[in-house]
Amino acid sequence: MKTIFKKPAEIDRAWYLIDAEGETLGRVAAKTAVLLRGKHKPEFAPHAEIGDYVVIINAEKVQVTGRKEKRKIYYRHSGHPGGIYAETLEKVRVRKPTFPLEHAIRGMLPKNRLGRKLFKNVKVYAGTRHPHAAQQPQQISVQ
Known part of the structure; x- marks a missing residue:
């Protein structure tokens, strides 16, 4: 069998x-990392950028379990x-309400130029407003 690789122009990108x-926090970051890498697609390749775009709203209202609010240190x-x-x-x-979620997502992506490129495909907003309505993003749940 031949391995089929998609060219950048052939990739179907969803929002x-x-x-x-x-x-x-961790569940949102894990789901986002899977979507960014494209691991949910059958044509996934670990070296290729075939993932989708992700818009996250209400990042300031993400919860953490236990006593992490006072004990987790950055x-x-x-x-x-x-x-x-x-x-x-x-x-x-x-100081920066979107930072904990961005930090968690970045930690779940590859630590190389591919990871830096994939991180540009996630848009994190503290509130409910975002400027990506024209892309008609499909709402998904974390579970």
């Missing part, structure tokens, strides 16, 4: 809409000696 209100470093910053999930949400 999906995920409402993250009341959903668990680290970043300025590059200078002693320049490490640590922020809890609670404080990060106030």
